[in-house]
Amino acid sequence: MTRGTIKAWYLVHKWTSLICTAFLLMLCVTGLPLIFHEEIDGWLDPPAPLAPLPATTPALSLDTILARAAAQAPGDIPLYLSFDDHQPIVYVTTGPTPDAVPAAMHFLALDARTGAMLPPHVDGVMDFILKLHTDMLLGFWAEIFLGFMGLLFFAAIVSGVVLYAPFMAKLDFGTLRRNRSTRLGWLDRHNLLGIVTLVWASVVGLTGTINTLVVPITGIWKANGLAAIIASEARTPLGAQRASVQAALDAVQREAPDMTPQFIAFPGVVFSSKHHYAVFLRGTTPLTAKLLLPGFVDAATGRLDAVTPMPWYMQAMLLAQPLHFGDYGGMAMKIVWAVFDALTIVVLGSGLYLWLRRRGGPSEQRVREVVMAGEA
Incomplete structure (x- = not known):
């Protein structure tokens, strides 16, 4: 690799790292407890005990559940209905309009057996x-900004890997020169931990970026996949009286009997059309539980219009969030994620330290440092 090429990669690594480091440190520090969010939530805010009923107690109709929720939030309309993964609890989200902001919504939890x-x-x-x-x-645009920081982080990773080869040409892999200067020792640690965390940091950085694009990705899906479903049938105008939500769930589940319900989106919200109940089913294995199959039921007539798999980009988005937080392999995977998160904090912090303790002079000296394995 020529000095000119090394210099170009060095400048990419330098500026992408400097721009994103402060934000990445914030994301890693806040992401560490979020890996264990379920356990921490259960400790700080344990769920209320449910009525001690036999395990065979049937669940109430969802229409009954919605009626009881409506009594608690008069004037609101239902937006989402979701199901707890571990207990017979139904969560109902209501708001004044389908496009209500979260601050205007009401979040209700009901015992699925008793209401x-x-x-x-x-x-x-x-x-x-x-x-x-x-x-x-700070809202949506700050989320998009953090997604851009994730892309810069990935560029910093790639450029760091490219620079690692000429840097290590004169050293054995994993060499830590403890008997030299403090800065040189931290340079070795930074490089070694950067390679160790390479795959993890790439996965988490890219999935984090995908997670910031939920709104535009879902908008693309609605403008393409849902458009065909909406246009395929004549629509009966929605009035105050709507089709049974329980019947809508039953109709979709008959098409996929091996799946269980995850949530139901009501007409007008992000994950549905203006005319449909969107019923989302999930699989029952650790992997398929993260992949959703939607069915669309006309909210005016109760007619099942379609049960169709989501396109690849929506499935990628659905897989990205749990993968980002290590929510696939139980506690063992969460511990692995936490260890790599902590190591990445060291990589980011050491990179900042190396920049602050940089030797004076133009970037050519930094290039010579790469070529000479830090000896320049």
Whole structure:
């Protein structure tokens, strides 16, 4: 590799790293507790005990559940209905309009067997950390900005790998020169840990970027896949009286009896059309539980219009979020994710330290440092 090529890659690594490091440090620090968000939430805010009923107690009709939720939020309309993965609990989200902002929504939890209202969720420290992690408390465009930082991080990783080859040409892999200067020792640690965390950091950086694009990706899906479904049938105008939500779920489940319901999106919200109940089913294995199959039921007539797999880009988005937080392999995978997260914090911090303690002079000296394995 020529000096000119090394210099170009060095400048890419330098500037992509400098621009994104502060934000990546924030994301890694806030992401560490979010890996264990379920366990921390269960400790800080344990779920309310449910009525001790036999395991065979049947669930109420979803229409009954919705009627009880409506009584708690008069004037609202249902937006989403979701199902707890571990307990017989149904969550109902309501709001004044289908496009209501989260601050205007009401979030209700009901016992699926009795319809009893459960204590409302109160935002706590983990909700604050999640909001800080996703958009720095600044909304949609801040979320998009963090996605761009994720792309810069990936560029920094790629350029760092390219520079690692000439740097290590004069050294054995994993060499830590402890008997030399402090800066040289941290340079060796930075390079070694950067290679060790290479795959993990790439996966988490790219899935994090994908997670920031939920709104535009879903918009593409609605403009393409849903458009054909919406246009395929004449529509009966939606009025106050709508088709049974329970019947809609039953109709979709008959098409995929081996799957279980994940959530139902009501007409007008992000994951549905203006005319449909969108019923999302999930698989029952650790992998297929993250992949959703939607069915669309006309909310005016109750007619099942389609049960169709989501396109690859929507499936990629659905897989990205749990993969980003290591939510696939139970506690063992979460611990691995936490270890790599901590190592990445060291990589980012050491890179910042190396820049602050840089030797004076133009970038040509940095290039010579790469060629001479830090001896320049």
